[in-house]
Each structure stands twice: as C-alpha cells, then as structure tokens.
Amino acid sequence: MVTAIDKNTALVVIDMQKGIVKFPVVHAIEGVVDNVVKLIAAFRKEGLPIVIVNVDPAGNIAAKARTDASRGAAPMQFPPEFLEIIPEIPVLPGDIRVTKHSWSAFPTTNIDEELKKRNITGIVMTGVSTSIGVEGTARNASEKGYNITFAKDAMTDMKLTAHENSVDTIFPRMGEVDDTAAIIAKLSDRV
Numbered sequence: 001m002v003t004a005i006d007k008n009t010a011l012v013v014i015d016m017q018k019g020i021v022k023f024p025v026v027h028a029i030e031g032v033v034d035n036v037v038k039l040i041a042a043f044r045k046e047g048l049p050i051v052i053v054n055v056d057p058a059g060n061i062a063a064k065a066r067t068d069a070s071r072g073a074a075p076m077q078f079p080p081e082f083l084e085i086i087p088e089i090p091v092l093p094g095d096i097r098v099t100k101h102s103w104s105a106f107p108t109t110n111i112d113e114e115l116k117k118r119n120i121t122g123i124v125m126t127g128v129s130t131s132i133g134v135e136g137t138a139r140n141a142s143e144k145g146y147n148i149t150f151a152k153d154a155m156t157d158m159k160l161t162a163h164e165n166s167v168d169t170i171f172p173r174m175g176e177v178d179d180t181a182a183i184i185a186k187l188s189d190r191v
Contacts, residue, residue: 006121010051013125035180049096
C-alpha cells in the first residue's frame with residue numbers, strides 16, 4: 001500500500017515499445033497501457049518528470065553468455081520499429097529518454113545522472129516486463145537509495161508466476177506496491 005510519494009518523484013516507464021508489447025503477456029496489454037497513460041497524465045499535471053525507457057537487446061553483452069534460454073538461438077536482430085515507443089504512450093520533448101541494453105536502465109544509460117540533476121528522490125515504476133525490465137531497474141534504483149513505488153496494474157509479464165513473485169515478494173522489500181488510482185491520489189499530497 002502506498003503511504004507517501006516523495007515531493008521530487010519521477011515516473012519510470014519501462015519498455016513500452018512496439019517489439020516488447022507484442023509478446024504474449026498475462027494481463028491484457030490494453031489495460032496496462034491505459035494505466036501507464038493515466039499515470040503519465042497525472043505526473044504531467046503535477047509537473048513531475050517522465051522517464052521513457054526502451055531496450056535495445058542487440059547491445060547487451062550478457063546476451064553472449066551461455067544460458068539454457070540461449071542454446072541454439074540465432075544472434076539477435078530486430079527490425080527498426082522494435083525499439084519505437086508505442087503510439088499510445090505520449091512522449092514529449094522534455095521527457096527523459098534512455099535506451100538500455102540490459103534488464104536494468106541504470107548500468108548502460110545516464111538515467112541516474114538525469115534523475116539526480118532534477119533532485120529526484122522517488123520513482124514510480126511501470127512497464128513490461130515485471131520480472132525483467134521493471135525488477136532489474138528497481139533493484140538498481142533501490143541500491144542507489146531511491147524511494148520506489150510500484151504501480152502493480154501498470155505492469156505485466158510473460159509468466160504469471162514471475163509477475164506474482166516480483167509484485168508479492170520482491171517489490172515490497174524495495175518499496176511500496178499499489179494500484180494506479182491509489183498512486184495518483186497520493187501525487188497531490190507529496191511530502
């Protein structure tokens with residue numbers, strides 16, 4: 001349950017891009033997108049920063065490591081539109097844009113510098129997929145001392161058990177978990 005939102009909080013939108021939202025997910029992607037759009041509108045109304053993150057897996061050095069998932073896989077090649085943010089997500093010129101090359105937005109981008117430059121102490125996490133991009137980014141954000149709120153109905157995963165583990169077990173150890181409506185309600189009385 002969300003108890004407070006920091007005065008200087010940014011919304012972080014993970015991998016809401018054409019190539020990722022086409023994957024089979026456990027929650028209707030339209031509902032996830034609707035909730036992300038509601039959060040973006042609420043953050044804009046409050047004059048708070050929006051961070052739009054996309055992933056270019058082709059640049060991930062970890063993709064070369066041996067894993068059961070990669071055995072026999074061809075080298076990653078993606079069409080240009082794979083990286084494009086879906087048109088439902090309103091991206092404005094003043095938004096912080098980063099392209100990550102790993103699960104987390106922190107190691108291979110300037111997201112931390114951009115947030116610190118704006119005196120951001122809290123972040124609200126959304127996106128796809130819960131157990132990969134959202135959790136990976138949240139783990140690094142937690143290690144860097146950000147107060148994290150997770151919008152559980154503005155994220156989804158390809159596996160229900162992975163989503164539930166992140167939302168029910170991992171995220172409560174790093175921050176507060178609630179739904180979009182509760183988070184929006186807390187925005188106007190940030191502390």
